[in-house]
Amino acid sequence: MRIVVHDYAGHPGQVYMSRELARRGHEVLHLYAGSIETPRGELVKLPTDPSTFEVEGVFLPKPFLKHTYVRRQMQEIQYGRLLVERIAKFKPDVVLSGNTPLFPQGRLIRKCRRWGIGVVFWVMDVYGLAVNAALRGKIPVVGAMVGSYYMWLEKQLLRKSDKIVLISEGFTPVVEGWGVPIRNVLVVPLWPPLEELPVLPKENDWSRNHGFNRTINLIYSGTLGSKHNPETLVTLAERFRNRQDVRVIVISEGAGNRYLQTRIAETGLTNLVLMPYQPYEQLPQVLASADVLLALLEPAAGEFSVPGKVLSHLCAARPQVAAVPMVNRAAKVIQESGGGFAIPVGDHPAFLDAVQKLLDDEPLKHEMGHRARAYAESEFDIRKIAARFENILESACPRCAK
Numbered sequence: 557m558r559i560v561v562h563d564y565a566g567h568p569g570q571v572y573m574s575r576e577l578a579r580r581g582h583e584v585l586h587l588y589a590g591s592i593e594t595p596r597g598e599l600v601k602l603p604t605d606p607s608t609f610e611v612e613g614v615f616l617p618k619p620f621l622k623h624t625y626v627r628r629q630m631q632e633i634q635y636g637r638l639l640v641e642r643i644a645k646f647k648p649d650v651v652l653s654g655n656t657p658l659f660p661q662g663r664l665i666r667k668c669r670r671w672g673i674g675v676v677f678w679v680m681d682v683y684g685l686a687v688n689a690a691l692r693g694k695i696p697v698v699g700a701m702v703g704s705y706y707m708w709l710e711k712q713l714l715r716k717s718d719k720i721v722l723i724s725e726g727f728t729p730v731v732e733g734w735g736v737p738i739r740n741v742l743v744v745p746l747w748p749p750l751e752e753l754p755v756l757p758k759e760n761d762w763s764r765n766h767g768f769n770r771t772i773n774l775i776y777s778g779t780l781g782s783k784h785n786p787e788t789l790v791t792l793a794e795r796f797r798n799r800q801d802v803r804v805i806v807i808s809e810g811a812g813n814r815y816l817q818t819r820i821a822e823t824g825l826t827n828l829v830l831m832p833y834q835p836y837e838q839l840p841q842v843l844a845s846a847d848v849l850l851a852l853l854e855p856a857a858g859e860f861s862v863p864g865k866v867l868s869h870l871c872a873a874r875p876q877v878a879a880v881p882m883v884n885r886a887a888k889v890i891q892e893s894g895g896g897f898a899i900p901v902g903d904h905p906a907f908l909d910a911v912q913k914l915l916d917d918e919p920l921k922h923e924m925g926h927r928a929r930a931y932a933e934s935e936f937d938i939r940k941i942a943a944r945f946e947n948i949l950e951s952a953c954p955r956c957a958k
Contacts, residue, residue, distance in 0.1 A: 557953055560643055562587045562653040562664070563678075567864055568597030568836065570654070571611060572749035576942035578609035585646050589635060590615040593810055595778055598752065598836055614638050629659065636660030640667045650953040652945070654678025654721075658709050665713050674952035677717035679727055680746070682710070711735065718952035721945075724885045744944055745885065746864060750936040753840050753871035755929060762834075762841035772802045774911060775846040777834075778865045780812020784852040788879055788907065790819045792850075793828035795908045802915075807831045807842065843872035847921065848914050851878035853886065855901050870895050870932040875924035877910045879903075895928025 559582050563570035566588035574586040588599060590613025599611050616635060621627045640663055643651060651668055653661060653675070661677070668675040711734040714720055720741045722728060732738055763769040774796075780786050789806055796802040806816060809832055820828055834842055843849065849869040866886040869876040876896035880887045887898035897910035914921045950956045 557650060557949060557956065558583045558585075558646065558648045559949060560585050560587060560646060560648040560651040560653075562639065562643075562651060562656065564589045564653075564655040564657070564660075565592070565594050566590075566596045566599050566613070567594075567655070568749045568752065568839075568868070569747050569864060571597045571599060572752065572938060573747075573942055573945060574611070575605060575609055576938045577946065578606045580942060580946060581608070582946075583608045584610070585642075585648070586611040587639065587642060588613055589620075591620040591635075593620070595833055596836055597749065612642070614642060632657045632659045633663075636663035640664055643667070643673075644671070648673055649955050650674035650676065650718075650949045652676045652678055652721075652949060654680050658706060658713065662709065662713055665716050669716060672954055674718045674949070674954055674956075675716075676719045676721060676948060676952050677714055678721045678723075679714075679731070680723050682727060682730055719948055721948060726883065726885065742944075742948060744941070744948075746867060747936040747938070747941055748864065748868040748871050748932070750871055750932055750938065753843065753868060755871075755873040756840050756844035758845055758847075760841045760844055762838050763845035766831075766845075768803065768805065768845045772799075772847050772915060773805055773845055774802065774848050774850055775805045775807070775842065776850040776852070777807040777839075777842060778851075778863070780806070780808045780810065780815075780852075784812060785854055785879075785901075786812045786815050786852075787819070788852055788904065789816065789850070790823065790825070790828065791904050792908060792911065793825045794823070795912070796827060797825065799827070803827055803829050805829045805831065805846075807834055809833055839868070840872070843869065843874060846872070846874050848911055849874050849876040849896075850911075851876060851880065851886065853878070853880040853884060853901065855881055866890065867932075867936070870928040871936070873925040873929035875914050875921055875928065877907060877914070879907050889931075893928055893931035895924050895931060 559577060561574040561584060571586050574584050578584040601611055616631055620631055636659055639660055651673055653664055665675050714731055714736045720731060720736060722743045723746045725743055731741055759769050776789060789804055793804040804827060813830055816830055851863055851866050853863055863886055866878055870893055878886060878890055879899050879901050882900055890896050890898040899907045899910055
């Protein structure tokens with residue numbers, strides 16, 4: 557097949573799977589939004605990649621205005637036009653698209669149906685529900701109207717898709733309630749790029765370069781946005797203010813990072829260290845430098861947002877402490893793996909105590925790290941995952957059915 561995999565966010569696991577599809581003999585073009593600010597995967601063609609694999613960013617002519625609502629919508633519409641132009645040139649048999657705002661996703665689906673291209677809607681978040689909840693809280697009357705429109709739009713796009721892939725069972729009642737034929741719906745949980753995240757020693761080039769080989773490191777790496785509460789990290793740094801050997805290291809950019817800069821100035825915390833996103837190739841060393849890895853998710857995320865960092869943490873053979881809704885799949889994965897503590901969002905004392913417990917109990921810390929890696933190796937086999945997607949894409953491909 558000729559396949560376009562469009563992952564708007566450009567996350568590691570998705571491009572990892574695209575490479576495996578190409579290794580299985582398909583021609584694969586992996587597209588992502590080049591203008592947005594977010595952690596990235598290996599979004600360049602490598603010497604080891606098959607000749608049938610290509611990866612490209614779709615870039616807007618101007619910087620993306622994430623926090624300006626009207627202009628953001630206009631830019632997303634513009635992005636949709638650029639995206640379908642590239643897809644039209646490639647002439648795929650089938651498109652798999654996820655992590656995508658509804659306006660560009662809508663244009664993609666409409667064009668694919670017009671051109672006779674199969675389309676698979678990869679649901680990594682129920683976008684309409686998220687927008688509805690956010691706008692109702694900010695502008696009750698108008699927000700409810702706009703939120704209802706987004707929910708209606710998402711329902712229509714799901715119904716028009718040939719197949720729907722959900723990353724969590726928690727999505728199933730929602731899409732079924734929206735009238736999506738359940739025969740078109742499949743659940744494939746997310747995965748990290750296991751082979752790209754080897755287990756490394758804490759003493760490595762990255763930790764030595766930053767002086768973290770001599771400290772106890774509590775590391776948060778990734779987005780700090782509306783689904784996270786950066787104040788949790790301030791509280792953690794406060795807990796260990798008097799421990800000269802402990803660092804709370806936050807690797808992020810954007811609004812959450814700016815918030816933490818302000819809080820450091822207000823509190824005088826010297827053990828809260830802020831860093832920009834690190835190059836993807838350094839991620840294994842970053843994770844290996846941690847004594848404890850951290851994850852945050854806000855209650856509004858409920859069952860519908862599964863942070864990829866939780867899965868990547870498992871690969872690093874380090875324990876993690878995550879403040880997450882207990883109905884979220886991230887909490888279930890941590891509990892199933894035995895690779896850390898899943899703490900209900902908002903229970904700051906329990907979050908702090910879990911971190912303290914790991915620092916005080918070295919055997920427990922190492923045992924949880926071992927369990928995490930063992931779980932990752934058993935669950936994240938990219939060959940099996942790509943085989944599932946291959947079957948899904950074939951079932952959505954009009955040419956394949958002839």
